[in-house]
Amino acid sequence: MGRPNQEEVAHLLTNAGHTGPSSSVSDFQDEPPTPTSEPDGDDVLDIQLRSSNRPPYGHYPSTVVTADIDLPPSYNEVPQPELAVRPAAHGQMAARLPSAIDGIEDSLFKKDSNSGHEYYVDKRLDEDPILLEQAVRYWATLPPRQYMRIKGTHTETHRRSKDKTETKTVTDFDVRVEITPYLYRDPEQRVSMCTPRTVDNHEKVRRGTCLRKYGGLHDKKNRKKSARRGRIELGDGDGQDGPVLGDDKKPTLPEWCHRYCANHAGLKTFRIQRKVTGLDQGLLKDRLTTLVRDTNYRGSLTIDFPMADENVEVYNDCGINRWRFVAWVRWMFYLTLLFLFTWPYLFFATKRFEVVIVEWPFSRYHRDQDALEYVSITEDQLFNLWGRAIHHAVLSKRVCTLDQQDLIAAEGRPPIQTGNQIVDGLVGAGIRAMNEVNRQLGWGRNS
Structure with missing residues (x-):
């Protein structure tokens, strides 16, 4: 595995001379984004892309990165001043927010601690x-929190009596690395390729309904109505039996916001979903699996890519919507089994707009190139940047999210110092011996 040295890691963390395409979120796409054409229309995401000399996939040097990298914050202070998290980025973004949405953050009713x-x-x-539209545009500038997670477990069986045994699962290590900083070209200026859009008519989602449906002429009911009005032409005789949909435009963001506010349903919600695209999870999973198995780990290995801060939902202000998030109210309905009646009611009565x-x-495909x-x-x-830190965290059986302090320590780990040279030598030798034995004999197997 090719690993960057300490100077290259410092360059990745402090490089401020990157010049590349920049983007600013000013509007939503009226049509699905294509890398080879500029979006247009009233509901367009204005992505200003400057020329880029970025080489195509597969032509990158293994340890050379030409972008500013803002690593996850350290839970402990890092002695290097140039690696400190700079608070100006959030302040700059806050200064760009429209004044019309001041106080929206105070409307946060609940945030799930896990997701x-x-x-x-x-x-x-x-x-x-209009206020809803401005709030949606602001939420679109905030990224999801994407992680890659490496977890190892094994089972241990203990005999409690002659006839009974107890099996429990033991976590050997649970290591996370946040990928969110690499979704930005320039983390300080919030320069990214984020692409907000409204759903296309061929996507089956909830459009102010309780059940998922297609939009426009892709929906059977709309197609029948349009056929009765003579707006759909039949096949032209060249083997096409289906209808010609013709001009089937999808609603723009302002239109969806007006539809939501005009909806008279007693219970309704408007959702904004964030996604990370262009990340080859299979490649990373294979590389990480090889990395862990090379330590001769024999336990059960799980590698996944969880995401936090994925969804934002706006609920209309009413008593039922406030009660549905109160913990003691929910537990009362669970314990009294009233949820068997209230859950179907909430499901069918709530009109959901899952349209943004x-x-x-992480990457995108260019057809021209x-x-x-x-x-x-x-x-x-x-992988090359974090591989050594992950390798050490796995051998140390850590349960944590790695940050820049772990990255720096992995590149130049100082010796253990207790004040006694003899003890320091014994402790260091003991740790090295244990790690080497684990590599040779294997560790983490079921027992």
């Missing part, structure tokens, strides 16, 4: 489509 799912309840968002998707690409363009670094560079 980061945010729920907003604000009467202004139910009645003012914000795509945060027939190559991938990466936002900051490739999957191989990501």
